[in-house]
Amino acid sequence: xxxxxxxxxxxxxxxxxxxxxxxxxxxxxxxxxxxxxxxxxxxxxxxxxxxxxxxxxxxxxxxxxxxxxxxxxxxxxxxxxxxxxxxxxxxxxxxxxxxxxxxxxxxxxxxxxxxxxxxxxxxxxxxxxxxxxxxxxxxxxxxxxxxxxxxxxxxxxxxxxxxxxxxxxxxxxxxxxxxxxxxxxxxxxxxxxxxxxxxxxxxxx
Amino acid sequence: xxxxxxxxxxxxxxxxxxxxxxxxxxxxxxxxxxxxxxxxxxxxxxxxxxxxxxxxxxxxxxxxxxxxxxxxxxxxxxxxxxxxxxxxxxxxxxxxxxxxxxxxxxxxxxxxxxxxxxxxxxxxxxxxxxxxxxxxxxxxxxxxxxxxxxxxxxxxxxxxxxxxxxxxxxxxxxxxxxxxxxxxxxxxxxxxxxxxxxxxxxxxx
Numbered sequence: 001x002x003x004x005x006x007x008x009x010x011x012x013x014x015x016x017x018x019x020x021x022x023x024x025x026x027x028x029x030x031x032x033x034x035x036x037x038x039x040x041x042x043x044x045x046x047x048x049x050x051x052x053x054x055x056x057x058x059x060x061x062x063x064x065x066x067x068x069x070x071x072x073x074x075x076x077x078x079x080x081x082x083x084x085x086x087x088x089x090x091x092x093x094x095x096x097x098x099x100x101x102x103x104x105x106x107x108x109x110x111x112x113x114x115x116x117x118x119x120x121x122x123x124x125x126x127x128x129x130x131x132x133x134x135x136x137x138x139x140x141x142x143x144x145x146x147x148x149x150x151x152x153x154x155x156x157x158x159x160x161x162x163x164x165x166x167x168x169x170x171x172x173x174x175x176x177x178x179x180x181x182x183x184x185x186x187x188x189x190x191x192x193x194x195x196x197x198x199x200x201x202x203x204x205x
Numbered sequence: 206x207x208x209x210x211x212x213x214x215x216x217x218x219x220x221x222x223x224x225x226x227x228x229x230x231x232x233x234x235x236x237x238x239x240x241x242x243x244x245x246x247x248x249x250x251x252x253x254x255x256x257x258x259x260x261x262x263x264x265x266x267x268x269x270x271x272x273x274x275x276x277x278x279x280x281x282x283x284x285x286x287x288x289x290x291x292x293x294x295x296x297x298x299x300x301x302x303x304x305x306x307x308x309x310x311x312x313x314x315x316x317x318x319x320x321x322x323x324x325x326x327x328x329x330x331x332x333x334x335x336x337x338x339x340x341x342x343x344x345x346x347x348x349x350x351x352x353x354x355x356x357x358x359x360x361x362x363x364x365x366x367x368x369x370x371x372x373x374x375x376x377x378x379x380x381x382x383x384x385x386x387x388x389x390x391x392x393x394x395x396x397x398x399x400x401x402x403x404x405x406x407x408x409x410x
Contacts, residue, residue, distance in 0.1 A: 080391055121326045143363050143384055148391050150363070154355035158348050179348055186285055186353050187392045 009047045009057075010098075011037040016054040017102070020109045025051075025116065052119060055106055059123045062090050063130050070134045079140045083131065083152045084180055090156070091173040100169055107164045128153040155179045214252045214262075215303075216242040221259040222307070225314045230256075230321065257324060260311055264328045267295050268335050275339045284345045288336065288357045289385055295361070296378040305374055312369045333358040360384045 015036035019028040030051050034044040048054050069089040073082035110116040132149035159175040220242035224233040235256050239249040253259050274294040278287035315321040337354035364380040
């Protein structure tokens, strides 16, 4: 098969997950991944900067999609609704591209390594930063933009983990909507009755 | 001065910040820190596992205080109010122990190093994990416990950064209360009027 085969990237990802799971992340080399995928080492490095990027290479595309969707939400959308649209979009891609089995395998490899967990935290932190920037461009002030971005990424991360590790397959977007509803419910619990005007009830008042 | 002087730890912290700021974190050794503090290397290692811990050594005590305060909140307190009490307690300690000047110096050193930033993310992730455990022990289910813990730590982190980097000294606890009120306001914005009964309005409904 040509090294330019359109599915080279996907084959490398599949081969890498199999080798990481079988031999351990640390003991697997880029050359071995390429070989298992029926490709050569140079092809590996055209697709990924290093073996770690096989696990994290999708995050840039997810970030772009999140940013574009939030930026493109109607001007009338509230900040949280714009953000929810972005989470819905990345949920759709995660579910419909490589799907839950791939995500499960990837997750078990990341969880087994402190280095990979740090990398995951870093990627999530970048995602939150990009989301906050996008919200600011929609006119959301600080600290609201950063707070909402952190909440959005927490909702995404926790929903993703539930999707991956739950006993049965559920819809990732449904899990995300549930978590967002949970956040609304938790933050509304302050023992005060919300005002009928819909004005937010300040805890600090 | 005796190496058992009660303020040895604080002197080491001060000396370390001065050296990190002046010579850079990477080029400073534990021996140099001890020497500048008028102590010996062995004393340094009685207080800190390594030079990195000079910057992060306080986080264990903060975590204990957070956990104890949240666990000790009245049984009648809502989850978010129990969490707010915990954030108030750690805000008080941060403000009244070494204070804002120390926090500013520490922050500028952490911000300058990718390694230290990763460590900071890790510590915050541990703090969120401990807070989620404590909320679960108060009877909060999943995913609510993790979601609320992530929100709490985001509120703390963003308030802390505003406290440290703002143009004028403000009360850290006041900043935390403002951020929590902002979260309530943001999550209440869904274009629906909250019900007069105070029941949470679900976005997913």
